[in-house]
Amino acid sequence: MGTVVRNAEYTKEYNRKLVLRLLRKNPVSRAEIARLTGLTRASVSLIAAELLEEEKIKELRPVGGQRGRMPTPLAICDDAGYALGIYLNRDGCTAGLVNMSDSILAQERVKLEEGSKEQKLEELRKTIEKLVQVSGVLKEKIWGIGVSAPGPLDGEKGEILNPPQFNLWHKTPIGAWLREKTGLPVFLENNATCLARYYYDSREAQDSENFLLLLVDSGIGSGIISKGKVLKGSGYFTSELGHISINYHGRPCPCGNVGCLEAYAAIPNLLRGTNFDSWRQLIDASKSDENAREIMRKEAEYLSAGVISLNHIVNIDTVILAGEVLYGAEQLIPLMEKQINSQALRRESQTVRVLPGKKIEGARILSASNIVFSRGLIV
């Protein structure tokens, strides 16, 4: 049973977070908040007064425009809260401390080249300590630690499972460990999901409410936002599009399955046995080399097959590409759009768009730390 009743306490917390969530994006006046949320102006005034008192928000200079008294925009205080972001991938680890306005106050590249798992975890702890010290932020104001790591992982348990070529972190209960060492809440999600959420929260996703973020590098990652929420089954990993099978009699994958999308479409696997060493090289060659174009067409075919299958389980209207394949995406994207829209079950009036993900400065740390604020403001 949900054991979730609704009472005055819940109501207040919910509405407070509703207001904070709204203000985190950009300044909004009391009256506008009332209109957007459905609360009365009086209620918003009360909530705002409390948040002002707590110095979580501040008033900006009133600005006019339309008739009537000038509205006073309310804005989140930069120091209303802080979050640590840790980004792990096969190349290494970056960590940073971020304020509520998405400014990175301090960041560090964590050296993890050698040593045991325990030593690496210890290295991580030291880095976090250093970040807090350097930035001078009060530990009480840090809402938590967001960890972005390759999947599969168990977000609820805070445990990295067994991502391919990531052996050292296999079966690492990084959530429990960090929580114990720092006393802070830890949120673990896979790289692609973090990025998807960040794109959504920053309204970079072209207003799509149902999109797939497809991260194509040395592996294939995916994150799904459906109706503004991260799609999550329960329990362990989810949305591992890289490990759905596009051929039940196909190539074996280290994950144990057969014909995984990743076994075909991850860049190293795509290029194995060809004359090309990198995606960039392939794209550059494709201007004059029919063989290169053929390989690129294959990539579009693989990725489209995965997207179509996904689309038949959870409808999406937009695919956002990220990772190495962004280079030369203006060639790849039309191929994918064409195949997806000709083969996917869909309403005639609705097509699936494929878009290149915008480059974002500091995306790794920001997308990792963003989980903390994003989840912290959900009741």
Place this chain on the structure above:
Amino acid sequence: MGTVVRNAEYTKEYNRKLVLRLLRKNPVSRAEIARLTGLTRASVSLIAAELLEEEKIKELRPVGGQRGRMPTPLAICDDAGYALGIYLNRDGCTAGLVNMSDSILAQERVKLEEGSKEQKLEELRKTIEKLVQVSGVLKEKIWGIGVSAPGPLDGEKGEILNPPQFNLWHKTPIGAWLREKTGLPVFLENNATCLARYYYDSREAQDSENFLLLLVDSGIGSGIISKGKVLKGSGYFTSELGHISINYHGRPCPCGNVGCLEAYAAIPNLLRGTNFDSWRQLIDASKSDENAREIMRKEAEYLSAGVISLNHIVNIDTVILAGEVLYGAEQLIPLMEKQINSQALRRESQTVRVLPGKKIEGARILSASNIVFSRGLIV
């Protein structure tokens, strides 16, 4: 924006529905409701008093057992509400009127063999009228109409899209139509999802909170319950497992995609070009015929491939089989369990179970009408 504030009105409605939802399964005392929901005993008393006054619930004879004053079980009144259930599939249509305790008060087979779409819709309307008249139920007490139909369909818009071999109902806005003709709210979902929800609500799903209902007949249907909720992307159809591809270079499917699970594993497609006309015949033959066994093994392989891919997008712990394949399922199930658990990404400690769905008397009407109560009790 959510435009969903929380206030006293919301709070009350939520808690009332919480109590009703609980009581719909079986009688529970006030004190027990308090423990299960987290409300105080006093609050539950107040809510119960109102529901008693409205004759939505009733008190049963107190029964003892443990120490202390005997608790008075509260039970839903059979006539607290009614729902119409309409079940559509390729063989025809059944409709029924059901009370809140899942008793079918009246039912009708709807003749739809001939005539235009308009004539069939009209036939449907007449049937509904008849059901209401025959049962003598007050129309004000009918909460709505639940329609269970083959997918793909758009539940939000209440529109059947283009299920294969179901041409007459293609692009039918059955929701809007029924709503207009009857004035009742209409809930449309696909057959497998309805059944999944019904299994879940009746606690037939072996207490699984994340399961896939896999309906294998002349088509392949699927419904996913995740954390007790129906998995829904937004917009149009969802969880059409029958149309995910298990082979990107495979058989073309009428849906437009290539290598769809349904193209391989729907019974008629599986048996095409073999000596067998029906699943039953195949199973009967398999006792002595190696060729029949081989075909069955293929079926297990196809279905498992689909389940594995699904599992990599939304984790499930249980698969419940339904449809024709239930015959002889004691042979099919171990094959599937073995393949799924050896190939799917999963935590070592967790295995996916495959179970035969229990036969339920009147399942078609009950699963269709159940949507009405189930959705009507969510805030």
Place this chain on the structure above:
DNA sequence: GGAAATTGTCAATTGAATTTACAAAATAAA
């Protein structure tokens, strides 16, 4: 028979949003 536990109710209280009214501030219109 008395102690302990349990259920259900009651009256008073709390706490949140709402209602209603109004002052202040800006633009538009006369």
Place this chain on the structure above:
DNA sequence: TTTATTTTGTAAATTCAATTGACAATTTCC
């Protein structure tokens, strides 16, 4: 320039639902 209109934000009184804390009634355990 003056007046009307619109809009914002606040304040006091009100409403409404759940909670608190006390208590009677009832049952089993010792």
